[in-house]
Amino acid sequence: MKIQDTLSNIEQELDISKNVKIYLCGVTVYDESHIGHARTIIVFDVLRKYLENKGIGIELIQNFTDVDDKIINRAQAENSTAEEISTKYIENYFKDFDGLNVKRATNYPKATEHIDDIIKFIEKLIEKGTAYTSKNGVYFSVSKFPGYGKLSKKKTDELQSGSRIAVDEQKKDPLDFAVWKFSDTEPTWDSPWGKGRPGWHIECSAMSVKYLGENFDIHGGGRDLIFPHHENEIAQSESCTNSQFAKIWMHVGMVTIDGEKMSKSTGNVKSIKHVLENWGPNIIRLFCLSGHYSKPIDYSEELLKENLTKWRQVETCHYELVHANNENSEEITQMIKKLGIDFDNSLDNDFNTHLALSAFFQLVKETNKLAADEKLGKNNADEIKKELKRMQEILGLLIPEITDSEKEEIDELIKNREEYRKEKQFEKADKIRDKLNEMNIELIDHKNRTIWMKKERIKSQ
Secondary structure, eight states: OEEEETTTTEEEEOOOSSOEEEEEOOOBSSSOOBHHHHHHHHHHHHHHHHHHHTTOOEEEEEOBBOOSHHHHHHHHHTTOOHHHHHHHHHHHHHHHHHHTTOOOOSBOOBGGGGHHHHHHHHHHHHHTTSEEEOSSEEEEOGGGOTTTTTTTTOOTTTOOOOTTSOOOTTSSSTTOEEEEEEOSSSSOBOOTTOSEEEOHHHHHHHHHHHHHOSSEEEEEEEGGGIIIIIHHHHHHHHHHHSSOOEEEEEEEOOEEETTEEOOTTTTOOOBHHHHHHHHHHHHHHHHHHSSOTTSOEEEOHHHHHHHHHHHHHHHHHHHHHHHOOBSOOOOOHHHHHHHHHHHHHHHHBTOOHHHHHHHHHHHHHHHHHHHHTTOOBHHHHHHHHHHHHHHHHHHTOOOOOOOHHHHHHHHHHHHHHHHHHHTTOHHHHHHHHHHHHHTTEEEEEOSSOEEEEEOOOOTTO
16 A cells, blocks of 8 residues: 655555554644544544455554643633633544544543653753753754754745744744743643643654654644644654654645635634534545545535435445345446455555545446346345445445334335325325335335335435
8 A cells, every 4th residue: 555655755655564553633622623624534534444444453543632822712711721621622522523433543642641751752852952941941943953844845944933833032043843831821730941831743742652652654634734733743753763753644635615724713614513413424424535635625515415416326225235136136246346446446546535436436326227227136235235335334434224113114104105006095105105205215116116215314405
């Protein structure tokens, strides 16, 4: 499997001869998670599920930044504490991503639980002469790391202090960034240099090295983290360990809305809670996987509606397979095998989920065509089910389960409707159809029988 590495700008072979170790930068928990967060985390969820499907062990670490100026400001504005704010939004995070059928990471380390690790990390940087103490805190000296800018392809002599790096007269260089900030505003911790809290970048370096070692397989996140966050992580981590930090840097493109970056100031942020309530998990996952992970994708109602149409075809396919009872079987083994290979090859080639979805939907299309032509035999259905289930598990797509009692009720209603139709009691038959519609049951007429499917209820439809 090859993945485009942001650092080298070439596709790198992922070593799958052993367990794969991945560190994914998580969210700063001061507000609701949004569709941009969802895309990054869904991409890595599918990557993890694909590798696990191949029998490869995965260690996925995803942090929570639970100490940050934004959290402290939110707490002050709401007359609360930083801990209460972060706890609230961590709980909401899990509700959102469980709802999106994202498998939980191996571990979710929090910055506040790793202060000792962070302090030890900073001590090593000071010992090596790559960090220094000033009036306002401890800073990393960018000039001491010759490779600074190699990830973002920025040159230090052309750089100015980034928008997320506070301007401080006590710094030796405008590009130097804080690894420890002196402060009396809670939360604070004691350190050898003074009371305060860690800088943003140092948290991920300390936690990734603690859980995955000094050199791990993939470091991931959104493209907006390349500079300064990941650039600074590389500088301080490689200065501390004297070894390569991550083997592959994998970055996911932004989600825009009408071509514009999501921003709270313009009010165009789409929270996960909002999109889940209106579209459900499957449509959101299809949307997030519909383009190459490294490219931006534009959020629009039209694109979501397109994915809903595709999902209805998947539902039809699922229920055609459930109800398949035709004795006639077509020779479809080669077709299934080819589409399965196409699916895997797409993911092996820089994780192209768009092409993988094409193979998935082609299998759905071929199945529905067989059913429409009355050529979907029971043997066919068993073959297709196996491959379709594998693809769906990797993509994280779920058809809601129906209980046995629900099936019995639906079958009985359909049986009664057919009897009323034969007796030309169309008014009674129509009432049953109305009841079925209320249950989101759709009837599919075949030549000699009528089958049913249960459609996922989509609020925005």
